[in-house]
Amino acid sequence: xxxxxxxxxxxxxxxxxxxxxxxxxxxxxxxxxxxxxxxxxxxxxxxxxxxxxxxxxxxxxxxxxxxxxxxxxxxxxxxxxxxxxxxxxxxxxxxxxxxxxxxxxxxxxxxxxxxxxxxxxxxxxxxxxxxxxxxxxxxxxxxxxxxxxxxxxxxxxxxxxxxxxxxxxxxxxxxxxxxxxxxxxxxxxxxxxxxxxxxxxxxxxxxxxxxxxxxxxxxxxxxxxxxxxxxxxxxxxxxxxxxxxxxxxxxxxxxxxxxxxxxxxxxxxxxxxx
Amino acid sequence: xxxxxxxxxxxxxxxxxxxxxxxxxxxxxxxxxxxxxxxxxxxxxxxxxxxxxxxxxxxxxxxxxxxxxxxxxxxxxxxxxxxxxxxxxxxxxxxxxxxxxxxxxxxxxxxxxxxxxxxxxxxxxxxxxxxxxxxxxxxxxxxxxxxxxxxxxxxxxxxxxxxxxxxxxxxxxxxxxxxxxxxxxxxxxxxxxxxxxxxxxxxxxxxxxxxxxxxxxxxxxxxxxxxxxxxxxxxxxxxxxxxxxxxxxxxxxxxxxxxxxxxxxxxxxxxxxxxxxxxxxxxxxxxxxxxxxxxxxxxxxxxxxxxxxxxxxxxxxxxxxxxxxxxxxxxxxxxxxxxxxxxxxxxxxxxxxxxxxxxxxxxxxxxxx
Numbered sequence: 001x002x003x004x005x006x007x008x009x010x011x012x013x014x015x016x017x018x019x020x021x022x023x024x025x026x027x028x029x030x031x032x033x034x035x036x037x038x039x040x041x042x043x044x045x046x047x048x049x050x051x052x053x054x055x056x057x058x059x060x061x062x063x064x065x066x067x068x069x070x071x072x073x074x075x076x077x078x079x080x081x082x083x084x085x086x087x088x089x090x091x092x093x094x095x096x097x098x099x100x101x102x103x104x105x106x107x108x109x110x111x112x113x114x115x116x117x118x119x120x121x122x123x124x125x126x127x128x129x130x131x132x133x134x135x136x137x138x139x140x141x142x143x144x145x146x147x148x149x150x151x152x153x154x155x156x157x158x159x160x161x162x163x164x165x166x167x168x169x170x171x172x173x174x175x176x177x178x179x180x181x182x183x184x185x186x187x188x189x190x191x192x193x194x195x196x197x198x199x200x201x202x203x204x205x206x207x208x209x210x211x212x213x214x215x216x217x218x219x220x221x222x223x224x225x226x227x228x229x230x231x232x233x234x235x236x237x238x239x240x241x242x243x244x245x246x247x248x249x250x251x252x253x254x255x256x257x258x259x260x261x262x263x264x265x266x267x268x269x270x271x272x273x274x
Numbered sequence: 275x276x277x278x279x280x281x282x283x284x285x286x287x288x289x290x291x292x293x294x295x296x297x298x299x300x301x302x303x304x305x306x307x308x309x310x311x312x313x314x315x316x317x318x319x320x321x322x323x324x325x326x327x328x329x330x331x332x333x334x335x336x337x338x339x340x341x342x343x344x345x346x347x348x349x350x351x352x353x354x355x356x357x358x359x360x361x362x363x364x365x366x367x368x369x370x371x372x373x374x375x376x377x378x379x380x381x382x383x384x385x386x387x388x389x390x391x392x393x394x395x396x397x398x399x400x401x402x403x404x405x406x407x408x409x410x411x412x413x414x415x416x417x418x419x420x421x422x423x424x425x426x427x428x429x430x431x432x433x434x435x436x437x438x439x440x441x442x443x444x445x446x447x448x449x450x451x452x453x454x455x456x457x458x459x460x461x462x463x464x465x466x467x468x469x470x471x472x473x474x475x476x477x478x479x480x481x482x483x484x485x486x487x488x489x490x491x492x493x494x495x496x497x498x499x500x501x502x503x504x505x506x507x508x509x510x511x512x513x514x515x516x517x518x519x520x521x522x523x524x525x526x527x528x529x530x531x532x533x534x535x536x537x538x539x540x541x542x543x544x545x546x547x548x549x550x551x552x553x554x555x556x557x558x559x560x561x562x563x564x565x566x567x568x569x570x571x572x573x574x575x576x577x578x579x580x581x582x583x584x585x586x587x588x589x590x591x592x593x594x595x596x597x598x599x600x601x602x603x604x605x606x607x608x609x610x611x612x613x614x615x616x617x618x619x620x621x622x623x624x625x626x627x628x629x630x631x632x633x634x635x636x637x638x639x640x641x642x643x
Contacts, residue, residue, distance in 0.1 A: 168329055169362035171349040173376030173427060183375075187366045 032246060036239040041232070054240040064241065067224035071205055074136055074220055078143045079201040085144070086151030086196055093152075094159040112149045119146065120213040127214065134216030142210040147200040154199055154260055158192025191259035198256035202249045221245065279338075280305040280431060280463045281326060286335030288321055288487075294642045295321045296332065297487040303431075303465065303480075308457050310466045310474040313484035314510070320435060322484075323467045327356050327433050340430050355424035356433040359440070361416045363408040369395070369419050370404035376427045394426035397456065414445050421453075425460060432457075434466045438473060450476050471511050475499060483507050486640035503544060505555055505634045513560040515603050516634070521552050529633060531556060535576055535598045536626065541633040555634045560591070560604040562630035565613060565622060572625030578603070580620045590614045594624065 036055070040048035058064060089108055093101065111119060123142045132138060166188065170180040208222040215223055225241065228234040281303040288296040296318045303309045311319035324330040326337055328349035337344050344352055355376075364372050373391045382390070395401050398418035403411075411419065417437060424432055437453075438446045454477050457464045468474050474481045475495040482492045491503045502508035505516065519531035522538060529547065533539045533556055541556065566572060581602050582593035590613045595602040605624065607613035616622065 163360055163362060165358040165360050165362040166364060168349070169356070169358055169364070169423075170375070171329075172327060172354075172356045173423065174350045174379045175376070176350060179379075184364060188364075 029246065032239055033243040036236065036243045038236070041236055054236040055244075057237050058240055058244075061237070064221075064224060064237075067219050067221050070136055070215075070218050071221040074139050074143065074211070075201045075204040077140045078147055078204040079197045081140065081144045082147035082151040082200045083155075083193060083196045085148050086155045086200075087193065089148070089152050090155035090159045094156055094162065095164070108152055109149045111146050116146070116209045120209045123210070124213045134214055136215065136218050136220075138214040138216070139211050139218075139220065142214045143204050143207055146207065146210060147203055150203055151196040151200050154196040154256070155189075155192050158189050158195070158260060162189065191262045195256040195259040198252045198259075202252045202256075206245060206249065278305045279303065280307070280340055281465070282338040282341075283322070283326075284336045284338070286322070286325065286332045286337060288318075288325065288330060289333045292643045294487050296325070299335070299487075299489055301482060301489060301492060303463060305463060306461050308454070308464045308466070308477055308479045310468060310478040310481045311484060312468055312471060312474040312481050312510070314469060317484040318487040319467045319469075319484050323356075323433050323435055323465060326431070326465065327354055328352050353430040354433055355427045355429040355431075356435065357417075357420045357424050357437045359436045361420040361440075363411070363416050363419055363423075365408050367408070368404065369400065369406045369408070369411070372408070372419055373404075373422045373426050375423060390426055394422040397425065397459070398422045399452075413441050414449060417441065417449060421456070425456075429462065431463045431465060434464060436467055436469070439468070439470070446473075453477060475511075483510060485510075485637070486642060488638070490637070501542070501632055502557075503635055504637045505557070506637045508557050508632070508634055513604050513606070514557040515560065515563075516555055516557050516601070517599070519554055519556045521554060529554070531633075533631065535596055536574075536628070536631070539628045539631050541631055544633060544635060547633070547635070555636070556631045557634050558626065558631050560606045562627060563594075563603060563605045564625045565592075565605065565607050565611075566625050567611060570623075570625075574626050574628060575623050576626065577621065577623050580616055580618050580622060583614075583616065583618055585609075585614050590616075592616070592622075594622065 034047070037050055037052065038047050039051035039053070089104075092098075093105055120142065123138075123145070127134065127138050162185075166184055167180050170184045171177070175183060206222055207220075208226065211220045211223050212226065219227065221241070225238050228238050279302045281301075283299055283301050286296055286299045287294065299318070299322060311322060313319045321330055325332050326339070328344070328347060328351075331345065335345075339353060364375065367375065370391050373394050374387055377387050377390060391404070392401070395404060398421050400415065400418050400422065403415065406415075408416065408419070417440075420437070434453075438449050441449060450473060453464075457477075466474070466477060475498075478495055480492060480494055481498050483490045483498065485506055491498060491507050493501070498507065499511050502511055502514075508514045508516075517533050517536070519533040519539070522530045522532055524530075524543070527543050528540050529543045530538055530540045531554060536558075539556065564572070566575065576596055578594040578596040580592055581595045584591040587609075589606050589608055592605040592607060592613065593602045594605055603624075
């Protein structure tokens, strides 16, 4: 073994790899906020000084505000719908054993793995064939199909450990079925439900392909951003908007994960053996 | 404990599809009695307990709780409360809130509710831990919370589903003593489901041994251990040496048999005894065989050879081969005299008491469909 190869062995390859990997993954995203505070219309170095004026222009942009409002409506509707459907599916899958259970789970999860553009095109064809006007409503339907698997994953992990004897204990102590749902079932799994709402809202917020195909004349934020990219002068504003969406998404997903872990702890603790 | 029946189970059967979980079970449990349902897993003991609680609905029969036919009542309308195997402590509530859970529906005054919760926590020795969250409790403490939460409702019957099975051995033995003391203190009927024969023997006033959805025998711990009715009951309750014996004669209350090398033995005749083929199974517990040392003499002796030896700390289990017996005998000997030092292959003498033999009936064939 030569001295050279001996030296090579002392380079910590694994940490180096991890560092490069993370740099590649996050550097471009970090540039977004940096340029959004840059006092220049172009995204080039060196930076031209600090400004918040791009954020100021957003507030006065009525078309952008309209798109943001659309995204909010879509996001809230999609998160509510997909979480409600997800609750039903997750409850059925974690609570009962039935014929075709694996197949049902597979079909619910499938949209995760289907090419989104194919899903979008086929939904568009059906919507048009049915003579339904493209609107926020069609975006909501499309994104719900797409979000149910995410909702279900989060909810299943929350429901999985739910000990059935908790509900039985409640009946046994004199509580009714509705009272049991209100006083035991709901509080125990509530964090998972909130977590699912946050995750699906976040996904809906930055979902582009379905929104692009199905939104008609009412753009959501990602569709609006896509439209703005043609104008170089609008780029800093888009960066500012992107930064806000990025921060909002990170906050919501972090909160969702904290809540998901809390339910997991709760439900697993309930029947943990000493 | 009075003679009044608190629970009466009449001809209860339960089918899951064509699988028979309970097969025509009838029994009566007295007020203030500590009653155990003992049997291997799948014998129907938990199904029976859950039928009393209202979580299972028997296919046929009726269950009377304090004289009231109860099968039509849902669990929340029955005067029974249950301690679950997993304890089922509500994870989002603290200890005091867990205990107060059922009281909330009774609309007590805040002082009254607080007093009852406090009393219940005192009773299970958890005073001062009311603010603890469930995940801050040890296994033994969770068990106590489950007990307090059920007892605070002042049920007529407390149902316990393998409540000690999740605890380690030492804690389990402590809790057994506590459970027994608690039951004496509150004086209500306890029904315990367990697969641990020592637990059943130590705690119960009476035990029902179950196999294959049926009750094999109901008796006091002492009787069920010393006078098991069938071979399976005898086997489940502890070690037993089984011998095939030839019937020599039958009297009104006794049967005399030829128990191979043990000679002619007189046995108490069980009710409804009938030796079909002139042969019966008799049994003797390992601890009823005694090792003889040096000059010890006994009226009934056998000689044999140690085939196997297992050291258990306070006792040694010996397997002793006897000429003329098909199966070697199991013996349990305290280690006070050096039984743990006997080498395998050693020639020994053992003493037995012919009165220690029991006559065992054949078990009915098990059919669950």
